[in-house]
Amino acid sequence: MRRGLWEWLALIIVLLTVGGVLLTPLFIPFLDQYFIKAEHPDAIVVKGYVGQHGGYEPKIIKVRANETVRIAFYAMDLPQSLSIDALNLDTGVVVPEVTEEKVIEVKFTTPGIYVFRNTVPNGPMSPFQIGYIVVEGGQK
Amino acid sequence: MKPSVILLLLILPTILLVSSAPTLASSIEPWLNPRAYNISYGDDVLVYYVEDFQFGFRVRAIQKGNVEIIYPQTEFSARMVFQKGDSVVFRVKTIDVVHGFNIFHYLPTSEGTNVIVPGEVYEFGPILMNVPGKFKIRDPVPCDALNPFEYGDIVVEPNNIYYNLLLMTIATAIATLLYITLALNRTFISRELDLLGIPLIGGFLRGLLKWRGSTFLLQLLNLAVFLLIIIAGLIGNPTGGMNFSITVVWVLWFAAVEFMIFFGGRVWCTMCPMPVLGEWIARRRIVEVSRKWFSLNRKWPERLDNMWISAMGFLGISLFIVWITTRPIATAILFVFMILIPIFLHLYNPKRYFCRSVCPANYIGYHANASILAVRAKDRETCVRHRTKECASGSPTGYGCPWELYPGGNNDSTYCGQCFECFRSCPLDNMTLKLRMPGRDIPKVALQKTTRKIRYDEVWMGFIRFSLAIFYELIFFGTYNKLKDWADMNRTWGANWASVGVLTPTVGDLADWFKWAILVSGISLILFPAIFYTFSWAAKKVAKSEISTNRIFAAFSYSLAPYGQLLWMSFAVALFLVNWARPLNSFLDPFGFNWDVLANVGLDKFQWHPLFEDQIIMLEAPFVFAGLFLGIITTYNIGRELFRDAKKALKSTAVMTILYVLCALIVIWIIAG
Structure with a gap:
């Protein structure tokens, strides 16, 4: 048929x-x-995942020394933060679907590799939630 | 004496002494001691020190003014009782991750309020407890996988609503019995209406149902949703409350299907996507009618042609319900099996044996006889006289019943999947949809299924569904955190495919889960049936009947179809009213990737807040009363068919009513007490 x-x-x-x-x-x-609404077109968007994607996406951010950059941080799964030890900067807790994303301005003067991490205790995966900022020397 | 024994004798008392010594929480946890902060409250103010954690809230200490600190004995007290007029301060801290603290009616319940961050102590109040009743404490922050189960209770005495509901439960039962007594020889709930006989609407509906494309389009839409559920479960956000697979299945579908059963019978089976791939492959056609099968066409084993697998499947899923309703990966895996199994079964036999005997959602069929809608022959005599019976054998326009029924003579909705093939194959247009009183056919069905061979599979499906309706209410909205912990195998995290490893339980976790499994299975498979049997035996004695207790037990159990269904609807009301925003947001952001697919047309995501937060109890309770009413009436109707004596039916119904009332009181206690 x-x-x-x-x-x-x-x-x-x-x-x-x-x-x-x-x-x-x-x-x-x-x-x-x-x-995803492009509310911060001039900022580097960092998404935080406690349980996957190695913690942050992107995990490595490249900036140049003495350049001021803005980082827009979105919490994607659980409440979390983005904290840069070297600059003593912390977004504070960002709660997905509850609080707005947080935007911070950073400026590194010395080239090197800097760590950013989640300072909100949100379970066994949070100590592994680490990202890196690679600061390259000199002007463009 | 050996030195090792001496050492042991020395160490043992020390261990016992240390472990049994009472420890003042304040001595190790300064947050419990307000003097450390130099905080002063009024003499009349109650201060509750509350810990927030993955499954809820617990009170660690209660202080009155600056004087008295009471440390509650129970470790898992998530229930706080106040008197009307009490002034209360809540000092809250989280012991694991970020949480939230909201109280229905007393504290704002929209998202973004009262976020509790680890390491901080938050103070709310003083709050004047001026409205009596029961109010839920809820965490609105998507804090971890188990957030849907995070509840606490606040009771403000005098909780008159609760006491009134208890009285109303008893009054409903007495009024129903009186109603039956006053009209002893009347057959209740017997009326029905031919829906397709209604001018205009009937003709339109008949045309729609006869069109093969109507079922196809519904199935296609649901198939797309079904596949999206699997993909979202595998790669989407591991936090359940933000993943399409969890919110759409376990909030929207779970709640909607309970209402579908009551108002539409097996209408979900009309559009269910699970068996369609298998069926299309076996038929070698999607919308057309074919005469050849792509299937071995083997006979389905008779011993499997019952509801046992379905009943155990539903119970089995319920044993993992905390995982399945919170971990997207668990739902995805379940659904992959739910699509693969019917494909294999259709290759074995092209008919709907998966739906008849295997599908865990076959409880829909068990309750279908309690529905107000049924597929029936318009005129039974026409079917008797009609020789070719295309409804069963098929015609060029429609398949013979895929559920292996003879639709023309069917008076039982249990295995009628409402696929409407009989509408398409009947050359006489003699099939119709009938609108009727709920439970109309149950007495005859109960008698039929307990006459020659008792259908214990259906009987136990009834017990499982009924007892789990109460259990689900307790687990989803109750404050028994230890039970939830056992059910969850003490895991904390959500998971998708990438992070499934975090769900690996330890031996101790598995042991805890076994406690939960034994408890739930024991109650639904043994304890509740045993209680029901005892009441059936007492009913037999009171009615002075010669009929065997087994038969009375089995026949009366069918009254749980309408009663249990109404209890599930009560549960569905609370489930949807509290969580409605999550599934709607999932349509805008299915994977939980922070999308908003309708942002360009200006539609933002919904802010979570419970709907009718002050009225939820009053919206749930009528379903319990209606269930009780239908349970009693159906028992009486079954009794009349069984005993052929109205007085015996009434006496036995009175005995069974005691059990039904006790069950209703338990439900009222859970929701309002």
Whole structure:
């Protein structure tokens, strides 16, 4: 028995639907750009994940010495913070879906590698939530 | 004496002395001692020192004015009782992660308020407890995986609402019994209406149901959602409250399906995506009717053609409910199996045996007879006279019943999946939808299923569903933190595929889970059925009946279909009213990646706050009363079919009513006491 027009149409719709949904993960980086509101276009966006992605995304930020940069910090899963020991700077606790993202301004004078970390105790994974700021020397 | 024994004798008393010595919390935890902070309260002010942790709240100390500090004996007290007019200060600190502290009615309940950060002590109040009643303490911060279970209770005495609800429970039972007594020979809840016979609407509905595309479109939509649930569970945010897989399934679907059962029978099965891939493969068609199967077409084993697997599956899922409803990965894995199993089963036999005998959501079928909607023949005589019976054998326009029923003669909704194939295959247009009083067919079904061979599978499905309705209320909204800890295997963290390792339990955690599993299984499989059996035996004695206790026990158990269903609806009301914002936000941000897919059209995410926070109890209670009413009426109707004697039915119903009232009182105690 041959398939009729409606059957072919249904088959195409099913394949497109199933394929479309299953392929969604491939498009997440693009969807991220589209759906996350770009409220801080001049800032480096850092997303904090306690349970995955190695703690912060991006995990390494590169800046130049004596350059003032803004970091917009978003908590993605649990309440957390971004704290830079060397500058004694801390965003304070950012609660996902509850508090707004926090923006801090940083300026490093000495080239080197600096650590940023989560200072909010939020479970066994929080000590591993560490990121790095690589400060490169000289002017552009 | 050996030196080792002497050493042991010396050490042992020391250990015992040290471990049994009372320790003043204030001596080790300065936050419990206000004098250390030089804080002064009035003499009439009660100060509650509350610890916030993953499963709720516990009171560590109570101080009156500056004088008296009482250290509560119970370690897990998440219940605080005040008198109307008390002035209370809450000093709160978290002992694990960031939490929140909100009290329905007394403290603001919107997100962003009262965030409790580790290392700090927060003070709320003095709050004048001027409105009596029971109020939930809730953490609105998505603090960790177990946030959905984080509740505490505040009771302001005199809790007259609670006492009135208790009285109303008893009054409902007495009034129902009186109602039956005054109209002893009347058959209750027997009316029905042919929904498709209504002018205009009926014709439109019939056309819609006969169109094969209607089921397909519903299934396709749900299939897309289903696949999204799996993907979100695998790669999305590991915090359950921010992941589509948890919020949409365990808040929206879980609550909605309970109402669907009552108002639409197995209408969820009409659109369920779980078996469709298997069915489409087996049929080799999606919307058209085919005559060849891609299936071995083997006979389904008779011993499996019952509800045992479904009942045990539902119980099994309930034993892991704390994990499944909080860890996206657990839900994703469950759903992957829920799509693979029907595919394999359809390759074995193309009919809906997965839905009839395996699906854990088959409880929908158990309760379907309590629904106000049913698929029935318009005129039974027409079906009797009609020889070809395409509803069962199929026609070019529709399949023979995929659920292996003869729809023309069916009076039992348990295994009617409402796929509407009989509407499409019947050349006489004799199938229809009937709107009826809830539980109308239960007496006949109960009699039919206990006459030759008792359907213990369905009987036990009833016990599991009924006892778990009460248990879920206790676990989701209760304050019994230890139970929740056991059920959770003492794990704290959410997990997706990348972080699934954090869920690995230790041997001690597994031992705790076994305590929980034995408790829940014991109550639903043994204790409650045993109590029900005892009441059935007493009912038999009081009615002076010759019918075996087993048969009375099994037949009366079908009255739990409407009663249990209404209890689940009561649970669903609270579940949705408290958590409504989470699933709606998940549609805007399915993976919990901080998206807002409708931001461009100006729609922001919803702020969490409970709906009708002061009225939740009063919205839940009517479902309990309605369930009690239907339970009693259905028992009486079953009794009349069983004993063929109205007086015997009434006497036995009176005995069973005692049990039903006790169950209702327990539920009222959980929600309002």
